[in-house]
Amino acid sequence: MEIxxxxxxxxxxxxxxxxxxxxxxxxxxxxxxxxxPQQQPVDGVSAAGASAPADLSESLVALRVGQHEAQVGARLVKTADEVLGTLIDTKA
Known part of the structure; x- marks a missing residue:
């Protein structure tokens, strides 16, 4: 039960x-x-927004990691719930 x-x-x-x-x-x-944004296009192609600043990229990665972390926690709670349900059914 403690587990x-x-x-x-x-x-x-x-x-x-x-x-x-x-x-x-x-x-x-x-x-x-x-x-x-740059004033003039480079080689006919606008470079505005071509690359995100490093801190923004890190924040986007952290956002995705947090999403996966929360999903893993939800799966863990669901599995613990299923195990507890099985234990209750076994004892009853």
Whole structure:
């Protein structure tokens, strides 16, 4: 019974950690300044927005990592719930 309780706790903690990471990354993305567009195109192609600043790229990666972290936590909680249900069915 204790194993299931600790699995629930670990799952909830992972979901919360992922949520915090997503919120922080989203705030960084929302507050990021966009690069200024160039006045003249280079070789006939506008280079404005061609590459994101490094910090924006890191924030986008952190956003995705947080998403996956929360999904893993949700799967952990679901699995712990299924195990607990099986244990209850077995004892009944």
């Amino acid at each position: 299931s309780g600790s699995a629930f706790s670990a799952g909830i903690g992972t979901i919360q950690s992922g949520q915090r990471r997503v919120e922080q990354a989203a705030a960084e993305i929302a507050g990021a300044a966009l690069p200024a």
